Amino acid sequence: MNQKKVIIIGGGTAGIVIANRLQEKFAVTVFEKSEYKAYPLLYRVPLMIGILFRRKNSEYVHKTEFDLANGRKIPFYQSNLLGGASVMNGAVHVFGFLSKWIPILKRFGFEVSDLNESHELLYSENKVVKSKITIKKAPLNYIDNSFLETLKSRGIPLDNMSVSEKEACGPIFNTVRTFFRTSVLSVLGKKKFKTILNEKVERILFDENGNAKGVKTNRSTYDSDFVILSAGVIGSCSLLLQQQLDPNSQIKDLHIGKEIQDHTNLRVNVFANHPLNSLNEVYASFWKKMFLGIKHFLGIPTVMRGTGATSAAYLDLDRDGEIDTRIQILQFSESGRHGSKGSVFNTSEPSFSISINAIHPLSKGYVSFNNGELKVDPKFLSTESDVTLLKLAIKYCIELLKSPPIWDHVKEIDQLDLMEKDPDKYIQETMYSGHHLIGGLHNSITSDFELKDCKGLYVCDASVFDRFVASNIHSSVVLLADMFAKKFLIKQG
Numbered sequence: 001m002n003q004k005k006v007i008i009i010g011g012g013t014a015g016i017v018i019a020n021r022l023q024e025k026f027a028v029t030v031f032e033k034s035e036y037k038a039y040p041l042l043y044r045v046p047l048m049i050g051i052l053f054r055r056k057n058s059e060y061v062h063k064t065e066f067d068l069a070n071g072r073k074i075p076f077y078q079s080n081l082l083g084g085a086s087v088m089n090g091a092v093h094v095f096g097f098l099s100k101w102i103p104i105l106k107r108f109g110f111e112v113s114d115l116n117e118s119h120e121l122l123y124s125e126n127k128v129v130k131s132k133i134t135i136k137k138a139p140l141n142y143i144d145n146s147f148l149e150t151l152k153s154r155g156i157p158l159d160n161m162s163v164s165e166k167e168a169c170g171p172i173f174n175t176v177r178t179f180f181r182t183s184v185l186s187v188l189g190k191k192k193f194k195t196i197l198n199e200k201v202e203r204i205l206f207d208e209n210g211n212a213k214g215v216k217t218n219r220s221t222y223d224s225d226f227v228i229l230s231a232g233v234i235g236s237c238s239l240l241l242q243q244q245l246d247p248n249s250q251i252k253d254l255h256i257g258k259e260i261q262d263h264t265n266l267r268v269n270v271f272a273n274h275p276l277n278s279l280n281e282v283y284a285s286f287w288k289k290m291f292l293g294i295k296h297f298l299g300i301p302t303v304m305r306g307t308g309a310t311s312a313a314y315l316d317l318d319r320d321g322e323i324d325t326r327i328q329i330l331q332f333s334e335s336g337r338h339g340s341k342g343s344v345f346n347t348s349e350p351s352f353s354i355s356i357n358a359i360h361p362l363s364k365g366y367v368s369f370n371n372g373e374l375k376v377d378p379k380f381l382s383t384e385s386d387v388t389l390l391k392l393a394i395k396y397c398i399e400l401l402k403s404p405p406i407w408d409h410v411k412e413i414d415q416l417d418l419m420e421k422d423p424d425k426y427i428q429e430t431m432y433s434g435h436h437l438i439g440g441l442h443n444s445i446t447s448d449f450e451l452k453d454c455k456g457l458y459v460c461d462a463s464v465f466d467r468f469v470a471s472n473i474h475s476s477v478v479l480l481a482d483m484f485a486k487k488f489l490i491k492q493g
């Protein structure tokens with residue numbers, strides 16, 4: 001039987017998940033502009049991924065910069081590898097608040113049972129199942145235990161951190177195989193679809209009736225019955241925006257690139273008063289690093305199993321009855337990421353951080369393409385309520401750190417004076433991107449994910465989210481991509 005052909009643009013998080021489902025009934029080809037290079041073993045170990053971002057001219061990632069209102073430039077990293085952002089992300093898994101999922105499910109005609117089915121198909125907890133994304137609860141040490149104990153003494157109960165709808169604290173989920181980080185590439189165990197690497201799609205082709213009929217890449221043109229755009233927020237928006245510039249373009253002005261969002265990420269850094277049995281040890285000593293590395297590769301549990309982000313808490317800081325903030329222990333410090341005016345949070349001393357994420361920020365920005373130039377600006381903290389929440393969070397973290405038992409580990413809270421006297425300045429000088437871009441195409445598609453006015457061209461990736469359902473976005477993208485593919489199979493299969 002002649003199978004219908006589907007072209008997927010982008011072999012990233014969404015693209016691979018969609019290809020995995022659609023290969024049941026379609027001849028699927030995935031075009032990925034990056035190559036799957038011999039990705040070093042080292043980077044597949046959870047924490048070691050951080051080394052990638054510090055290398056200048058890395059062949060595995062490329063860097064875009066966001067301009068902040070105060071003149072600071074902060075990096076946003078994209079992947080140069082098959083698997084997209086999921087290969088080099090921090091691997092923290094959060095499935096999201098059901099109350100936030102419901103409007104998204106409704107918008108696309110899904111039921112909660114669809115969400116649960118996709119979850120069941122793609123994720124397994126604490127066991128390795130072929131072709132699933134394996135997740136584990138992060139291993140906890142005494143910094144985590146003190147953090148959780150302090151939270152509990154403030155009335156925040158221990159709960160399931162993957163789906164809590166109320167204030168809770170607990171260990172978080174990481175993507176991990178027995179020895180390595182894993183990503184959506186684990187679904188490649190059953191791969192039948194074709195991947196064409198190192199080939200960038202430059203144009204989507206349409207027939208005379210306005211139906212998508214294939215793509216033009218930097219090398220050739222390819223025919224298909226359907227085209228699915230999964231090139232990520234920046235990739236999908238920029239491809240459509242560029243194509244729209246052509247006066248005869250099929251693609252109309254459909255709010256493309258408008259209302260993108262990102263989680264701002266802020267850290268409260270702490271110098272500890274004693275050496276920590278934590279990821280700092282991996283940082284501090286070559287021999288310890290070797291020792292832990294050997295243990296890790298032998299499959300003996302080590303701190304390297306975690307991403308360094310280990311336990312967290314959901315909080316309702318403005319007391320309006322809805323969870324708004326997540327604080328999370330980070331047992332490592334990234335050079336260059338902290339400190340005002342580019343100074344570095346000193347990692348040679350034992351240290352840890354509390355990372356703050358406003359879960360549902362209201363600030364919105366854009367992706368634009370003018371005079372051959374791509375501009376991406378999430379317009380961080382352009383809404384006053386986002387700043388207010390971060391200030392409440394800083395205050396909360398300082399109070400928390402000053403309470404036992406976590407206080408027992410604290411020698412000094414870095415930049416405490418600035419945080420207390422001028423939190424606005426602290427926020428502007430130290431905030432970073434949470435690397436969770438969403439939106440840009442959410443107003444441009446139908447409830448079937450079809451680009452409005454363009455038959456046969458579908459969009460599904462982080463760009464179709466009109467809101468955050470969780471404090472992290474990877475799992476949300478994976479689950480929506482699978483639900484989309486299931487719907488596509490029913491309608492077109």
Ligand SMILES: Cc1cc2nc3c(=O)[nH]c(=O)nc-3n(C[C@H](O)[C@H](O)[C@H](O)COP(=O)(O)OP(=O)(O)OC[C@H]3O[C@@H](n4cnc5c(N)ncnc54)[C@H](O)[C@@H]3O)c2cc1C
Pocket residue numbers: 009010011012013014015031032033034077078079080081082083084085086088089090091092093094199200201202230231232233235236239434435436437461462463472473474475477
């Ligand atoms: C550094 C980093 C850390 C993160 N940490 C976490 C985390 O800990 N937890 C979490 O939940 N989320 C995390 N995220 C976010 C999450 O990984 C992403 O939001 C999600 O994977 C986005 O999926 P996507 O399919 O929309 O895009 P991507 O995975 O980026 O896929 C898009 C793909 O399309 C390709 N492409 C683009 N244009 C073209 C073209 N014209 N032709 C062919 N191919 C093209 C790109 O090369 C890319 O491979 C992180 C992201 C980053 C970057």
